[in-house]
Amino acid sequence: MKIVVIGGGAIGASCFYHLVERGAADVMLVEQAGLASGSTGRSAAVVETQYLDRDRIALCAWSMRLFQRLEREHGLPFVHHGYLRLGHTAEDVLRFQRSVLIQREHGVTDAVALDPDEAARRFPMLRLDDVSGALFGPSDGHVDPVRYCELLVERGRAGGGQVLVGRRVARLHLAGGRVAGVDVDDERIACDAVVNAAGAWARRIGAMAGLGVPVDGYRRQLVVFEPPEPLRRPLPMVVDYTPGVEREGLYFRDDTARRLVAGLHWEIHGDWERPDDPEAFRTDPDWDYVARVAEPPAGGPASTRSRQTRSPLSVPRQCRDSTTPSGVAASGSSSHPLWGRSWRTS
Numbered sequence: 043m044k045i046v047v048i049g050g051g052a053i054g055a056s057c058f059y060h061l062v063e064r065g066a067a068d069v070m071l072v073e074q075a076g077l078a079s080g081s082t083g084r085s086a087a088v089v090e091t092q093y094l095d096r097d098r099i100a101l102c103a104w105s106m107r108l109f110q111r112l113e114r115e116h117g118l119p120f121v122h123h124g125y126l127r128l129g130h131t132a133e134d135v136l137r138f139q140r141s142v143l144i145q146r147e148h149g150v151t152d153a154v155a156l157d158p159d160e161a162a163r164r165f166p167m168l169r170l171d172d173v174s175g176a177l178f179g180p181s182d183g184h185v186d187p188v189r190y191c192e193l194l195v196e197r198g199r200a201g202g203g204q205v206l207v208g209r210r211v212a213r214l215h216l217a218g219g220r221v222a223g224v225d226v227d228d229e230r231i232a233c234d235a236v237v238n239a240a241g242a243w244a245r246r247i248g249a250m251a252g253l254g255v256p257v258d259g260y261r262r263q264l265v266v267f268e269p270p271e272p273l274r275r276p277l278p279m280v281v282d283y284t285p286g287v288e289r290e291g292l293y294f295r296d297d298t299a300r301r302l303v304a305g306l307h308w309e310i311h312g313d314w315e316r317p318d319d320p321e322a323f324r325t326d327p328d329w330d331y332v333a334r335v336a337e338p339p340a341g342g343p344a345s346t347r348s349r350q351t352r353s354p355l356s357v358p359r360q361c362r363d364s365t366t367p368s369g370v371a372a373s374g375s376s377s378h379p380l381w382g383r384s385w386r387t388s
């Protein structure tokens with residue numbers, strides 16, 4: 043049985059690797075640009091298990107074991123600065139405590155729920171006076187997303203899989219209601235199945251088979267800041283956001299001692315910045331967004347109103363990427379956000 047995996051991002055590379063590892067005899071990965079050239083290579087690349095619902099925790103715990111194995115056995119760059127999710131209500135605290143128990147069931151034993159005093163003691167560089175509690179995963183962190191894809195693809199190739207990079211699936215051929223082949227550029231390749239791991243392009247791939255795949259790309263952005271003073275490290279990924287809350291939240295993590303990456307996360311999508319054509323994503327800097335990250339609007343949560351006026355987020359240097367056809371089909375994600383959180387550098 044021949045299987046063609048379409049897309050060389052985190053999801054396609056993982057499907058490719060796991061299919062080969064589990065004994066599929068004839069697997070081919072096709073990537074139109076470069077490995078990790080879509081959302082994957084433009085992400086914050088944070089890997090963590092600090093979710094609040096059982097299914098996502100189970101999925102992330104499983105993934106974490108893969109990242110750890112790749113780090114241990116193949117040297118995947120994995121910076122373990124931790125992941126700190128902040129809460130603002132008594133309900134958040136209960137959800138954090140429940141998350142710790144569920145994580146333990148799934149083999150993650152070092153996650154802890156922190157009360158405000160303990161959080162402030164552990165993270166003196168953060169201003170945490172308005173939190174009700176925090177959820178902290180000390181062994182979480184960020185990986186090199188390009189190397190991650192390369193490693194999976196190398197392992198899959200070593201196991202007998204084939205890889206075509208810089209080649210585009212232009213058409214699917216069907217016979218009797220089933221996939222019978224793909225056109226890679228203008229070369230016809232017979233196959234018995236395809237995996238649609240094309241991220242923001244997944245809808246387009248589905249349409250080639252007459253299927254409606256409900257995946258759309260939305261613009262997401264990361265902003266790179268250079269604080270005036272070196273950061274006190276290790277600074278964990280800080281996320282001022284709890285899933286299911288209808289507001290946007292800030293997230294940030296250190297990149298180097300002089301660089302911070304930050305962005306906003308929200309769950310409710312509008313129709314803005316949703317082009318029909320994933321190629322049409324804007325990639326120019328969006329200075330309104332930079333300003334929203336750096337200077338939260340008045341009337342936000344308490345931390346916004348009471349925050350110190352001087353924030354390291356006030357030194358934008360560049361707006362990395364912008365674009366990002368982010369999508370999920372055979373799809374992924376893992377992680378994700380602090381309004382007006384300021385931190386001390388000394």
Ligand SMILES: Cc1cc2nc3c(=O)[nH]c(=O)nc-3n(C[C@H](O)[C@H](O)[C@H](O)COP(=O)(O)OP(=O)(O)OC[C@H]3O[C@@H](n4cnc5c(N)ncnc54)[C@H](O)[C@@H]3O)c2cc1C
Binds near residue numbers: 048365
């Ligand atoms: C700003 C930002 C920050 C993020 N931060 C995080 C984070 O910290 N942690 C986290 O887990 N997730 C994060 N995400 C989400 C994460 O990046 C995505 O969920 C993940 O990368 C999706 O992977 P993918 O393989 O589905 O898509 P992609 O990486 O977009 O890969 C799809 C690939 O398919 C290829 N393709 C499309 N059409 C064809 C075709 N016809 N033929 C051949 N190839 C084709 C594309 O070229 C592309 O390389 C972030 C996303 C963004 C945008």
